[in-house]
Amino acid sequence: MKPEMKIRFNNDYSEGAHSEIMARLNETNMIQTAGYGEDPFCDSARDAIKRQFGCQQADVHFLVGGTQANLTVIAAALRPHQAVICAETGHINVHETGAIEACGHKVIGLPHNEGTITAEQIDAYVKAHYNDETHEHITQPKLVYISQPTELGTIYSKDALTAIYQICQKHGLYLFIDGARLGYGLSSADNDLDDKTFSALSDVFTIGGTKMGALFGEAVVINHPALKQDFRYIMKQKGAMLAKGRLLGIQFLSFFEKDLYRRLGNHADELAMHLKTAMLAKGYTPYVNSPTNQQFFILPDADLLEIEKYFTYAYIERIDATHSAVRFCTSWATRPEDVKTLIKFIDALH
């Protein structure tokens, strides 16, 4: 191995798109269609998604990126005085440069457990809000944002998600599930949520394409009728309506016509489990116990210095004077031989 040719494990968007997707983009390239998502490819992709997730009544829209999808959904859902509840670690709270606040809304970060929050926390927060005599002086909680899998790679079980959805319904809150890495969650061996149940336990969710093997793209699936109205106006306003919307339709059709989305999820998760096993065997402490493609471990800095000569990873935080938490990602594009190389390299560290 030569250091100048590092193998990338720092994230899951280091390559272009899966070959099946590229093939279809090439085939359809010179076909003329209408713009702005009103083409036959988008229509077919919408149908495929609604079949897959069992949500025939849903509206499905295609947007380019995750921050864009999050801010558009939330801007469409909330009135000016309303706020979003999420985990402190929620992507909208920490890694979107205040995109939600720029739309006028406070993001309320609750303490998290490995990236997740609970129905009990939500219930307590909302009750406390309305019990406060001065609640009109405080932003009104109206939407709960969770990620599946979470930003730390963990997943909500069927029981946990059911409880959250029920508490949202009880309090009149919308439940928005960010599925930027949804495929890696649904494909996880630990996942007990089938696609249809998952959809039925949400008001709106996204299906991430970028990190799952598309060039780019997130599908927004809107189940709750109150969230459907005029969504395309708001997409356009936020710069989220792609002129050549067909590109999104073509890619999502590729994902859901022949189960590619699930196959790619399985691919990445299996490789991640190999890596996890090796890390545990090496004696590294898990930072989070993740069943998906993102693996967070605590490593000696000395080992990291060696590893980073040949591999990239994402630095998370310092743990103590000689240890750091880091993240290794597999993805749809990860080559099994590269994982083997990494595992061998780690094993060989003294």
Added chain:
Amino acid sequence: MKPEMKIRFNNDYSEGAHSEIMARLNETNMIQTAGYGEDPFCDSARDAIKRQFGCQQADVHFLVGGTQANLTVIAAALRPHQAVICAETGHINVHETGAIEACGHKVIGLPHNEGTITAEQIDAYVKAHYNDETHEHITQPKLVYISQPTELGTIYSKDALTAIYQICQKHGLYLFIDGARLGYGLSSADNDLDDKTFSALSDVFTIGGTKMGALFGEAVVINHPALKQDFRYIMKQKGAMLAKGRLLGIQFLSFFEKDLYRRLGNHADELAMHLKTAMLAKGYTPYVNSPTNQQFFILPDADLLEIEKYFTYAYIERIDATHSAVRFCTSWATRPEDVKTLIKFIDALH
């Protein structure tokens, strides 16, 4: 005492205005002046404030209310991606219904010590921001908001404020001090900041009128040149430019021409100290050790049930099954005999 005539200690804005202020409003009532703060009364009030706080180069503006002043200052100071750092308990973070977020900016609440934050906390936060490789994905800290006195009645010492101001200057942050109750802070026996030093240790601060004996009104004093430009445009946009601006000028002139502001601060703080002494003597536990007009104590619920028959207080939070934290406020308008009545009443509780 009849229960239907409760004596109010729940806040410091239960009455109209101090008699000297009302007298001057009456005297000047039918004089014709220009509108929007461009009248001779406002000019004189600006001069008086600049003399009092030794800030001859400052711009001084008069606004109606505290939330209005906070959101106008912050909207004027920040670019879209920039955020405010404050204590978790900061008024802008918890009691302005997301006014700052509605202007597009994230409010970053740091853990507090009796309502205060430290220069070290600010320094650590800003350093961590710029050390993060992905800092462009995170809102950029640009302004520090503190309150003097804090929302819990405590005050920053000269040393603490100096350290905060220096760290702000080091990192290119603006320091904004919310003085909604400034008079009660500057008048406190524990205060070691004279008015001129206080002003010199800030980029912009407010001088609260509403809670200090005016019908309404907050003066915004802008020391930092970069914050001065076009401030009146933004006032107008935010609905914060009073047509009959003279009313603000007249009131602030009354405050600062004959030291009324300080006299009223002394009045309230002295009464608060009597009450504090009595509460401590009674054996009540302080919730916060406040040297100003707001006194936070933990009382048995049984006592509160008696007290609230004749007096109002503000409920803060439940402490345990039989105790609650509450707030009693004195103010410019509090009658010494009412404090005596309350003290006697508490003494008499079995």
Added chain:
Amino acid sequence: MKPEMKIRFNNDYSEGAHSEIMARLNETNMIQTAGYGEDPFCDSARDAIKRQFGCQQADVHFLVGGTQANLTVIAAALRPHQAVICAETGHINVHETGAIEACGHKVIGLPHNEGTITAEQIDAYVKAHYNDETHEHITQPKLVYISQPTELGTIYSKDALTAIYQICQKHGLYLFIDGARLGYGLSSADNDLDDKTFSALSDVFTIGGTKMGALFGEAVVINHPALKQDFRYIMKQKGAMLAKGRLLGIQFLSFFEKDLYRRLGNHADELAMHLKTAMLAKGYTPYVNSPTNQQFFILPDADLLEIEKYFTYAYIERIDATHSAVRFCTSWATRPEDVKTLIKFIDALH
């Protein structure tokens, strides 16, 4: 007359408040009440307004100023992609420093006729919007804003207002009437709208206090149920919830308990008609034919140079090389002798 003691006709907010209002503020000054508009004075004022305007089902809120009231109502009413239709001359379009845009909404200015727009114009605009294939790329018209009287002093007749309200209902638009000078409109000899009919032909309207003899204050009357929810949250967020809300209640109670509002409207309108008659007699060309307290005329610059030595007026625009359009206002505070003085002065100009 000495030039340094100019008599002000440039606007209708040059003085403090009417003596009846000041008297009541003085009387009630030291009474203790709850804050934020939840006091008995506000309750009584709400009742008086609902009686006067025959809108028992309405919600009534009190805010400090006109820009504040306009932006709060519109922010509460619209979703992000929705826009306001108004006359090009509408206050929100030209004199609020983009307050509505700062809340995220486009203001669509239609051509005006002496400050008014018509039902036909609104109908045509909305139809054109929905007929456009790309209407999702264009802000969606959702609220119509008109002023009664208009910014040019003219008034909508019962027929005109009925037509506008009906077209709004047909298209699902809210009708918001800005009554910053409502009293001068309702009191006009040309007005054929009684108070109850006026209210019944709107979804939300304001009753201006500042220009009608209050120190400050606008009442927002919300008739449409969809506009009522959580309005106080949004007031607080916009800095529009006065701590000593009682001050607004006391003033509006004064206006509507003994018909003061109408009396003051009559006073100003009658004086304005004297002035108008004199101007016409002098041969000055009306810029607008206004039946209310604002009189817009075209005068020779030479005459204006003389007039401005002793009187103030508002400059509107240059008409030709030797003539300008200007505005003279009377108000609740205008002294009949001052109007006589001005009329004599004009008569005497060679």
Added chain:
Amino acid sequence: MKPEMKIRFNNDYSEGAHSEIMARLNETNMIQTAGYGEDPFCDSARDAIKRQFGCQQADVHFLVGGTQANLTVIAAALRPHQAVICAETGHINVHETGAIEACGHKVIGLPHNEGTITAEQIDAYVKAHYNDETHEHITQPKLVYISQPTELGTIYSKDALTAIYQICQKHGLYLFIDGARLGYGLSSADNDLDDKTFSALSDVFTIGGTKMGALFGEAVVINHPALKQDFRYIMKQKGAMLAKGRLLGIQFLSFFEKDLYRRLGNHADELAMHLKTAMLAKGYTPYVNSPTNQQFFILPDADLLEIEKYFTYAYIERIDATHSAVRFCTSWATRPEDVKTLIKFIDALH
């Protein structure tokens, strides 16, 4: 010809990407790179653009779409009270669903001449603003937005653009040129602006990719130092920072490495001139005299009914009872034989 296989002339984004671009996307597909525009392809594309436009000191960023680019640039440039001046027909004024207002800024539409505005208009507007005594009550003009070519296909000459840039500099306004179809403008036979001069006469401009043969993408070129700071923060906040930023770099590198951008511009403009000549020969009245790829003509409705059986066009507006204005676009993808077919078809109309 079969009606179900209409040939599309309604816009210039009906296909995917030019074959040279697709080829390069395919070749580079599985190469691993850093994300968010920090990869070698983006670096090379930046260099190529800076060479082409002679702006070595510029910052170059790549965004996905035009509305996104416009709103990000303007949000980054303006303070809350500042407004954009543009032609009434400006894309930001009429076809972005209020994207600029959603960022808080008023868009001031000036009357246009075939889509253009003049330095004189800008000068007059700005002078009038500052001459108005109440200018603080009016949004402050700070940025001029023009499009090259305009939304009506016309172009600014070197003289016209020089005059606009000079007046902007005189008044301290930023000049932002929207180049969504820049290649069709720069390639026009009527254009007298070379690329370097064009760039030198702007503070910031965009280079459109979507309509010029990319799958998507707009380059933002920032010349003015004040507009550079922290632009990436604001991109991220607005959802405009593509995870796989390399896709933008690869496409723009394809455009500017071997002059593809100019070749495609020439292609479309030449075909448009053939069509224009034929339309004029047929006796159709030009709606606008456009020298670029968008051709606006007034046609009899009877002819349009025939044409639309086999071709698509964009409907603009009704002219009279029997005529309508419509737009035909050529593009990088237009096949010469399709233009010939359309011309023959029109010639054959009785």
